[in-house]
Structure formats: C-alpha cells, structure tokens
Amino acid sequence: MLSLKERLAESCKCLTKIFEEHKFPIPKVAVMLGSGSQSFVTTLDQRFSIPIKDIPHMVAPKVEGHGTSIECGYVSRVPCAVFAGRIHYYEGYDIATVVYNVRTMGYLGVKNLVLTNAAGGLHTGVKPGQITVLKDHINLMGVNCLIGEEASTLSKERFISLEDAYSWDWRTRLYQRNPNIFQVVYAGLTGPSYETAAETRYLAGIGADVAGMSTVQETLAAKQMDMNVMGLSLITNYCGGIGEAGKISHDGVLKMGLKHAEDLKVLLTQVIECCE
Numbered sequence: 001m002l003s004l005k006e007r008l009a010e011s012c013k014c015l016t017k018i019f020e021e022h023k024f025p026i027p028k029v030a031v032m033l034g035s036g037s038q039s040f041v042t043t044l045d046q047r048f049s050i051p052i053k054d055i056p057h058m059v060a061p062k063v064e065g066h067g068t069s070i071e072c073g074y075v076s077r078v079p080c081a082v083f084a085g086r087i088h089y090y091e092g093y094d095i096a097t098v099v100y101n102v103r104t105m106g107y108l109g110v111k112n113l114v115l116t117n118a119a120g121g122l123h124t125g126v127k128p129g130q131i132t133v134l135k136d137h138i139n140l141m142g143v144n145c146l147i148g149e150e151a152s153t154l155s156k157e158r159f160i161s162l163e164d165a166y167s168w169d170w171r172t173r174l175y176q177r178n179p180n181i182f183q184v185v186y187a188g189l190t191g192p193s194y195e196t197a198a199e200t201r202y203l204a205g206i207g208a209d210v211a212g213m214s215t216v217q218e219t220l221a222a223k224q225m226d227m228n229v230m231g232l233s234l235i236t237n238y239c240g241g242i243g244e245a246g247k248i249s250h251d252g253v254l255k256m257g258l259k260h261a262e263d264l265k266v267l268l269t270q271v272i273e274c275c276e
Contacts, residue, residue: 004150007057008107027081030105034117036254039261044073061085075272090192095145099221106225112275113222119212119233122204134231135183145217155224167228173274184209188216197241
C-alpha cells in the first residue's frame with residue numbers, strides 16, 4: 001500500500017505531464033468552487049479541462065451542482081487550476097479523501113488557494129445573495145484532517161498555527177480594491193441536514209456569522225502545506241429559525257448560486273488578481 005506522500009507524488013506526476021503537454025505552468029492559484037458556482041470556469045483564458053477521474057488517487061464529486069473536472073487557464077494572466085466541484089464529508093468519505101485534492105495542489109507547489117462555498121446566514125446582518133469573505137472559522141465537524149501519523153509527514157511542524165488561517169495580507173489587498181466586502185466567521189458543520197433554530201441561536205452565540213458544510217478541513221490541509229488561503233461564502237439562505245429558512249433546499253441553494261454567478265465571477269477575479 002502506497003503512503004500518502006507516494007500517492008501525492010503519483011497524482012502530481014500525472015498533472016505535471018498534462019500541464020507540460022498544454023505548455024501550461026504550475027498554477028499560481030487553485031480554486032475550489034462551491035455549490036452552483038461552476039460558471040466561473042467560463043472566465044478562464046486558454047482553458048483546457050482535466051477529468052478528475054483521470055488523475056491517480058483523486059476522487060471526483062458526486063453531489064448535484066458540483067463539476068467533475070479541473071479547469072485550467074488564465075485569469076488576468078494568472079495561471080489557475082479551478083476545481084469545478086468538491087467532495088464533502090457527508091458523502092461518507094474519510095476526511096483524508098475529502099482534502100486529498102487540496103493536498104495535491106500543495107504538493108504540486110501551488111501557493112494560493114481560494115475556497116468558495118454556499119452558506120447560510122446566522123443573523124440578519126448577512127443576507128441571502130451577499131458574497132462574504134472569510135476572516136476566520138470555527139471547526140464543529142468533530143474531526144480534524146491533521147490527525148494521524150501519516151498526515152503529520154506533510155509538514156515539519158506537528159502543530160499548525162491557524163492565527164492567519166485566511167490570509168490577512170490577501171484580504172487587505174482585496175479590501176483596498178473592493179472596500180465593500182463584508183468579512184465573516186464561518187462555522188463548519190458536517191451536514192447534510194440544515195441547521196435547527198436552536199443550532200442557529202447557538203452558532204450565532206459563539207461568534208459565527210455563517211454556516212456551511214465544507215471549507216474548514218480544506219483550510220486545515222492547505223495551512224499545513226504553507227498555502228495562502230482565501231475563503232468566499234455566497235449566502236444562499238438564512239439558517240433555521242430566521243425568516244423563511246425552513247423552506248431551504250439544495251435546489252434552492254443551486255438556484256441562488258446561478259442567480260449570483262456574475263457577482264461571484266467579478267469578486268473571484270479580483271481575489272485572483274490580488275494574490276501574492
């Protein structure tokens with residue numbers, strides 16, 4: 001059985017060969033797209049597609065609203081690898097599988113990671129349709145992808161600092177470009193059930209602004225590999241107990257993503273242009 005590092009090496013060897021065939025450099029930015037945001041890939045110049053299933057050890061998403069490819073190309077001359085979808089812990093995968101695609105990007109030498117997601121608002125200060133920037137998170141998933149001896153081999157440091165989990169410098173450059181951005185604390189939950197009214201009150205009470213079912217573990221994996229991370233949450237609904245939150249559905253989340261696709265394209269482009 002191959003070790004984690006050996007699996008990552010095989011994945012990166014395959015990706016590097018594909019990049020060389022397309023005369024494409026190692027990406028400067030990797031982007032993980034959330035529910036309903038796949039139309040962003042149309043903004044890529046000189047775009048080419050890599051089916052995730054063709055890369056050894058990588059797993060493609062299965063949830064509706066998530067694509068199954070890595071779309072490569074340039075955004076404002078910045079080489080990017082855009083995952084058209086992600087896999088989730090609630091699908092039944094072990095946590096190492098959930099973060100494997102992010103780890104592959106880090107092992108490949110990608111220095112910047114943008115994580116987008118669809119999230120629910122925990123108070124009326126964040127409204128459906130708003131795109132927010134993550135400044136911090138609370139891990140309530142009951143798991144940490146850094147646990148275990150094999151995970152520890154990916155960094156010299158066993159204990160990873162998360163004081164700057166979502167890059168302050170990157171967010172500052174973005175704020176100078178777009179002072180209207182609203183920064184939030186993201187609560188990461190397992191799903192797939194949405195929040196009860198009591199859970200909404202609890203999450204807001206401990207300092208979270210939005211809640212979702214992804215992003216946190218990917219951030220942990222990326223920070224272990226010394227990547228700069230930017231997180232964006234499209235608020236698709238209010239969480240349980242606020243307004244008409246009880247009517248929320250995955251179909252509604254996807255529709256909200258499509259409705260605000262152009263707004264996300266604009267902000268994501270700005271984010272990529274502001275990376276180191």
